[in-house]
Amino acid sequence: MINQPLASAFERLADLMEIGAESGFRVNAYRRVARFLDAYTEDIAVAAAEKRLTDLPGIGQATAQKIQEFIKTGKISLIEQWEAKFPPGLPDLLKIQGLGPKKLAAMYEKLGVGGVDDLRRVIASGALAKLPGFGAQSVKRIEEGLQFRERSGDRTPYGLALPIAESMADVIRRIPAVKRVEIAGSLRRGAETIGDVDLLCESRDGPAVVKAFVEHDGVKRVLASGDTKGSITIETEPGRELQIDLRVVPADSFGAAWQYFTGSKEHNVRLRERAVKKKWRLNEYGLFDGEKQIAGKTEESIYKKLGVPCVPPEIREDAGEFDLGEPPELIAVKHLRGDLHTHTTASDGKNTIDEMAAAAKHAGYDYFAVTDHSRSSAIANGLSIERMTRHIDDIRAAEKRTKGIAILVGCECDILSDGSLDYPDEILAACDLVVASVHSAQRGGKASPTQRTIKAMQNPYVTFIGHPTGRLLGKRPPMDIDMGELVRAAADTGTALEINASWQRLDLKAEHARQAIDAGVMLVINTDSHRIASLPSIRHGVVTARRGWATAENVLNTRTLRSLKSWIAKKRG
DNA sequence: GCCGTTTTCGGCCCGACTGTTTTCAGTCG
Numbered sequence: 001m002i003n004q005p006l007a008s009a010f011e012r013l014a015d016l017m018e019i020g021a022e023s024g025f026r027v028n029a030y031r032r033v034a035r036f037l038d039a040y041t042e043d044i045a046v047a048a049a050e051k052r053l054t055d056l057p058g059i060g061q062a063t064a065q066k067i068q069e070f071i072k073t074g075k076i077s078l079i080e081q082w083e084a085k086f087p088p089g090l091p092d093l094l095k096i097q098g099l100g101p102k103k104l105a106a107m108y109e110k111l112g113v114g115g116v117d118d119l120r121r122v123i124a125s126g127a128l129a130k131l132p133g134f135g136a137q138s139v140k141r142i143e144e145g146l147q148f149r150e151r152s153g154d155r156t157p158y159g160l161a162l163p164i165a166e167s168m169a170d171v172i173r174r175i176p177a178v179k180r181v182e183i184a185g186s187l188r189r190g191a192e193t194i195g196d197v198d199l200l201c202e203s204r205d206g207p208a209v210v211k212a213f214v215e216h217d218g219v220k221r222v223l224a225s226g227d228t229k230g231s232i233t234i235e236t237e238p239g240r241e242l243q244i245d246l247r248v249v250p251a252d253s254f255g256a257a258w259q260y261f262t263g264s265k266e267h268n269v270r271l272r273e274r275a276v277k278k279k280w281r282l283n284e285y286g287l288f289d290g291e292k293q294i295a296g297k298t299e300e301s302i303y304k305k306l307g308v309p310c311v312p313p314e315i316r317e318d319a320g321e322f323d324l325g326e327p328p329e330l331i332a333v334k335h336l337r338g339d340l341h342t343h344t345t346a347s348d349g350k351n352t353i354d355e356m357a358a359a360a361k362h363a364g365y366d367y368f369a370v371t372d373h374s375r376s377s378a379i380a381n382g383l384s385i386e387r388m389t390r391h392i393d394d395i396r397a398a399e400k401r402t403k404g405i406a407i408l409v410g411c412e413c414d415i416l417s418d419g420s421l422d423y424p425d426e427i428l429a430a431c432d433l434v435v436a437s438v439h440s441a442q443r444g445g446k447a448s449p450t451q452r453t454i455k456a457m458q459n460p461y462v463t464f465i466g467h468p469t470g471r472l473l474g475k476r477p478p479m480d481i482d483m484g485e486l487v488r489a490a491a492d493t494g495t496a497l498e499i500n501a502s503w504q505r506l507d508l509k510a511e512h513a514r515q516a517i518d519a520g521v522m523l524v525i526n527t528d529s530h531r532i533a534s535l536p537s538i539r540h541g542v543v544t545a546r547r548g549w550a551t552a553e554n555v556l557n558t559r560t561l562r563s564l565k566s567w568i569a570k571k572r573g
Numbered sequence: 574g575c576c577g578t579t580t581t582c583g584g585c586c587c588g589a590c591t592g593t594t595t596t597c598a599g600t601c602g
Binding site for chain 2: 023025026027028030032033058061062063097098100102133134135137138141198226227228229231245247260263265268269271272273275277281283284
């Protein structure tokens with residue numbers, strides 16, 4: 001798939017052109033193409049071969065030609081022309097807070113700054129502060145931006161940011177004059193990683209709230225502090241900072257502001273275009289006809305006036321949500337009846353079958369499956385055939401003595417490097433369900449990861465594929481899987497695909513989940529819990545499924561036990 | 574560069590904060 005490298009190429013082109021003071025509209029056109037390619041789940045080369053590139057949103061003749069050129073030659077000549085104008089390290093500096101294209105161009109032209117090292121040098125020498133348009137304050141800001149980038153590193157995973165945001169919201173709730181606090185931004189949309197935390201608060205006294213916010217105990221640094229807006233960083237772990245923005249609005253504008261600061265940016269641009277067409281104006285204070293506010297107290301009021309469905313935050317990405325007649329009822333935690341991928345002390349879990357059963361019952365589930373590791377997963381204390389046979393008896397015995405929740409016998413069976421399974425069919429047949437997962441030789445197995453997984457799916461006892469791409473956010477890239485092929489095979493064999501809810505995994509990711517749903521594939525959302533404390537992380541998986549437009553019908557473990565069993569039996573024949 | 578039941582040309586979302594500004598440009602979200 002060339003989608004990702006192509007997206008990066010257009011992003012770089014946009015950066016270069018922006019530094020080169022090209023038309024902002026042209027720059028934005030390329031950024032839009034880059035974002036589209038980043039989220040596009042089909043192979044763009046296929047669309048190119050079929051001559052339908054210009055049917056895709058934001059792609060016209062000029063961009064289509066560049067994509068064709070990239071496919072043919074592996075490069076885009078316009079980008080090479082632009083790269084000849086600036087040092088290679090210059091565009092990266094755009095990522096530093098406080099540094100935009102204009103300042104960057106001035107730094108390059110006047111001082112020859114071409115990268116991070118040059119930037120440090122001109123800051124230290126004092127040369128930067130002497131430049132027109134720069135001063136002691138802006139240099140200090142750039143310097144802090146440079147440090148912040150080093151300290152905050154990459155984006156923060158959703159699962160880490162959410163509890164931080166929730167506790168920060170509690171802090172703000174205790175400030176006098178605060179009526180209401182909500183999470184907005186990419187966190188509310190359930191993005192898998194977030195850049196910063198956006199919080200919104202209702203109050204009549206903005207200055208007092210912002211003051212209390214920027215001065216409270218946990219604050220590491222204050223980035224901005226005005227009458228309605230404050231921006232701080234907190235230290236999440238030694239040497240690592242996370243930015244938190246707070247906006248304060250009055251009650252009449254709360255819905256408008258919540259909508260506005262939830263985004264996504266692309267979704268909002270579309271929404272505002274709708275307002276403009278009706279001769280109205282939409283901003284964070286409301287929807288206005290001239291000076292008169294005609295909506296804004298709630299999000300729903302705005303969408304209603306504009307005649308578009310008020311869709312859940314998770315699908316506000318300008319990816320088709322405006323074409324819906326009604327907002328869809330996406331899957332929610334309450335729909336799930338069980339967790340079908342968990343581990344116990346039999347392999348590498350920290351809790352016993354009985355402890356897991358009690359916790360799953362407490363979570364309100366009707367059933368859950370024990371799926372310990374198979375024999376090849378030596379690191380995970382995988383079970384030999386003999387141990388597995390005894391383990392099956394243990395689970396059946398636990399099921400007998402447990403009231404109020406059904407315990408299913410399962411296993412997480414390794415997909416070996418040639419695509420064969422780690423247990424013989426007799427063992428698999430003795431289980432109620434089987435998770436098949438790749439744990440070893442993620443790169444360079446005897447067969448490609450796609451072929452291995454497809455071969456596993458052809459086994460009638462394999463109920464679903466666990467964490468299909470094997471990625472670990474920020475740690476390990478996904479296996480080189482052809483998702484189109486995988487999804488087709490899942491549909492053909494009647495195998496479900498897992499959305500693994502662990503925040504390090506979120507695998508399948510949202511775009512792939514949507515691709516699977518479109519192909520008629522059943523999803524299953526599980527925590528892969530190794531301890532009872534992990535069971536609540538199911539909500540991360542649900543959010544990911546929602547971002548993939550999943551409804552309860554698309555997810556296997558929303559079914560009743562009876563319906564679940566009959567679905568499994570159908571594949572077994 | 575893209576796009577079009579008001580347009581194939583002339584638009585393209587909108588406001589807060591900051592700093593260097595003498596009335597506003599740059600940056601950010």
